[in-house]
Amino acid sequence: MLLPLLLLSPFVFAQEENLQKVQVLHQGIPDALVEFVPSVKTLEKEELKKRRENTLGDTLRNEVGVQTTSFGPNASRPIIRGLDGDRIRILQNGLGTLDASSQSVDHAVPVDTLIIDSIEVVRGPMSLLYGSSAVGGVINMNTNRIHKKFEEGHTQDILIQGDSAQDALSAGAKLDYGKDQWMIHADAGYRNANDLRIPKPNKKERASDLGEMMNVDKLPNSESVQKTAGIGASRIFNKGYAGLSYYFFDQFYGAVAEESVDIKMKQDRLEFHGEYYIAGDILKSIRFKTAQADYGHKEFESGDAKTSFANEGNESRMELMSELSSVKGITGLQTQFFNFSAVGKEAYLPTSRNQVVSLFTLQEMNLGSDAVSFGARAESGTVKDESSAGKARSFLGYNGSLGYKHAFSETHQGNIALSYTERLPNFQELFAKGYHVASGLYEDGFENLRKEKAIALDTGLKYKSDSVQTQLNFFAQDFKDYIALYLTDELTEETDDDPDLKVSRYKQVDALFYGLEFEGKKRLGESALHITTKADFVRGVEKGSGDNLPRISPPRLAVGLEMLKDRWSGDVEAQYNFEQHQTAENEKRTKGFTLLNAGVFYQILENNGRWSLFGRLKNILNQEARLHTSTLKEIAPLAGRSLVAGAQYTF
Numbered sequence: 001m002l003l004p005l006l007l008l009s010p011f012v013f014a015q016e017e018n019l020q021k022v023q024v025l026h027q028g029i030p031d032a033l034v035e036f037v038p039s040v041k042t043l044e045k046e047e048l049k050k051r052r053e054n055t056l057g058d059t060l061r062n063e064v065g066v067q068t069t070s071f072g073p074n075a076s077r078p079i080i081r082g083l084d085g086d087r088i089r090i091l092q093n094g095l096g097t098l099d100a101s102s103q104s105v106d107h108a109v110p111v112d113t114l115i116i117d118s119i120e121v122v123r124g125p126m127s128l129l130y131g132s133s134a135v136g137g138v139i140n141m142n143t144n145r146i147h148k149k150f151e152e153g154h155t156q157d158i159l160i161q162g163d164s165a166q167d168a169l170s171a172g173a174k175l176d177y178g179k180d181q182w183m184i185h186a187d188a189g190y191r192n193a194n195d196l197r198i199p200k201p202n203k204k205e206r207a208s209d210l211g212e213m214m215n216v217d218k219l220p221n222s223e224s225v226q227k228t229a230g231i232g233a234s235r236i237f238n239k240g241y242a243g244l245s246y247y248f249f250d251q252f253y254g255a256v257a258e259e260s261v262d263i264k265m266k267q268d269r270l271e272f273h274g275e276y277y278i279a280g281d282i283l284k285s286i287r288f289k290t291a292q293a294d295y296g297h298k299e300f301e302s303g304d305a306k307t308s309f310a311n312e313g314n315e316s317r318m319e320l321m322s323e324l325s326s327v328k329g330i331t332g333l334q335t336q337f338f339n340f341s342a343v344g345k346e347a348y349l350p351t352s353r354n355q356v357v358s359l360f361t362l363q364e365m366n367l368g369s370d371a372v373s374f375g376a377r378a379e380s381g382t383v384k385d386e387s388s389a390g391k392a393r394s395f396l397g398y399n400g401s402l403g404y405k406h407a408f409s410e411t412h413q414g415n416i417a418l419s420y421t422e423r424l425p426n427f428q429e430l431f432a433k434g435y436h437v438a439s440g441l442y443e444d445g446f447e448n449l450r451k452e453k454a455i456a457l458d459t460g461l462k463y464k465s466d467s468v469q470t471q472l473n474f475f476a477q478d479f480k481d482y483i484a485l486y487l488t489d490e491l492t493e494e495t496d497d498d499p500d501l502k503v504s505r506y507k508q509v510d511a512l513f514y515g516l517e518f519e520g521k522k523r524l525g526e527s528a529l530h531i532t533t534k535a536d537f538v539r540g541v542e543k544g545s546g547d548n549l550p551r552i553s554p555p556r557l558a559v560g561l562e563m564l565k566d567r568w569s570g571d572v573e574a575q576y577n578f579e580q581h582q583t584a585e586n587e588k589r590t591k592g593f594t595l596l597n598a599g600v601f602y603q604i605l606e607n608n609g610r611w612s613l614f615g616r617l618k619n620i621l622n623q624e625a626r627l628h629t630s631t632l633k634e635i636a637p638l639a640g641r642s643l644v645a646g647a648q649y650t651f
Helices: 016-021 045-051 056-060 427-431
Strands: 040-044 066-068 078-080 088-092 118-123 137-142 153-163 168-179 182-193 224-237 240-254 261-277 283-301 304-324 327-344 352-367 370-385 392-407 412-423 433-436 441-444 452-464 468-491 502-523 529-542 556-565 568-577 593-605 610-618 642-650
Touching: 040 045, 045 593, 045 610, 056 066, 056 078, 056 118, 056 137, 078 088, 078 118, 078 137, 352 427, 370 427, 529 568
Parallel strands: 088 137, 441 502
Antiparallel strands: 040 118, 066 078, 118 137, 153 168, 153 642, 168 182, 182 224, 224 240, 240 261, 261 283, 283 304, 304 327, 327 352, 352 370, 370 392, 392 412, 412 452, 433 441, 452 468, 468 502, 502 529, 529 556, 556 568, 568 593, 593 610, 610 642
């Protein structure tokens, strides 16, 4: 029975200089297996400060292969290789965020980007390790609320940042204290932002409900106020550790699709992590982690509460780390249980009970300059409509993969991986029915959806020397019964607000995604200057008809110059987004644009601490930039010319 399961999720190389930093993998995979994970990028320290935005999606949208849903400046979720929503797993410390961000583009991810310590981006299927909703990739946000190692003494960080695009002021503070093998952590964050400044629209091309406001230079109803707090305590033992943490998130923001709609969001999250080192002949350690979250948000229209969303659930993982001769691996059990509800006038989703139980294994055999990986996952899922209809669907999904890695020399390395994945339909795709005023969409689910099935091929080449680093990836995913939300010509009269509203309907098609990604960096002679290049391209089409899939990002090309010398660092980068004319039915073209950004970073060392000063000019050319991946591209462009500046003191 288990033999057919021993295969899953493609694994391409990660950059060698990042391998010791990839915590999302190191928390659950031996170091040797890290190199078989699809392309990994870690943002931390100065790089994270340089890229940090208010939302997770905007923070990552300039990374190769990553775009964003861009629902204004307050709600934005990452898109990886053309895949979004429930195909991209968003994790916090290796466990699901247990929110509602994958259910609608107007729902924010409950995270304070000012407080998180690092972000890992995994491009490509990770269904083997993190479930069928990771068929497109994984984003993991790390915090130090639970420590795995003991450090005597204390470290404190205070950060203040301003953003002229929204006249925003942000502040955050973190404390870590260690004594007698105990580690204590505390953090807090606050952000207050006004309406987003945008370039004045082109009068000939402006086409939206806000089209009469031809002289607008701010995005209406895009303000926000955000408050967060977290605490944690860890006990470090000779043979492991155990820790508990609590996180509170509170945000109030405008839903830019409707000027009269605001969202109040809260989440309480409790995490426990532990590991015990066995160091046996085969079994090396046992790891366990669990997160319990209580999430809710209310949508207000003209000050009156109209719809309330709630998600209360738990996600847990137990992992066994093993090693026998040249084979290292991980075998584990993962569970996820959550109850989702939507109550009110615009409750387009029924109350549902959801549960997923999975078994997985991933093994690697090291053969010197070669290595082979193989893995598998079996996943059982049940979705039950708790409304008067009382419908339920159960699914059993299987995933498997094979990977091969070869080191041609000390500087050249190649990978190839083949995977088979099955994604289970979620409750929204099955049971959605109605108008969601905050997103401006009328969604119609289909209760007889089948599992998505996909075969993926991922290949990569990497070159690294003292002065040059390059990485090139080619990928393709062939989907059977791909689930997509299509805008139709059908009208609905079920809402008094807009009787001519068109229906968006979930349907299944056979689809093909393919593309490439490139990153390069070259040092100029013996100087402190480096030239950087980035490029990505993705296509998504229906098989047979060749019709384009909706909201696929156009190609992008970026060229930059970086400088690192003593306490100074700086960069300038120009990114060109091509016009997207390969559009789906009922979808409009999106013009190309160029974004020019520049930044500087400086450190001041003192006896008792360190000052870090940073500033960044964004969209220097003040381009009217509209992302094709956004459902609100005609209403909500990116910010105009702006300055982000701040200071951090560590002591």
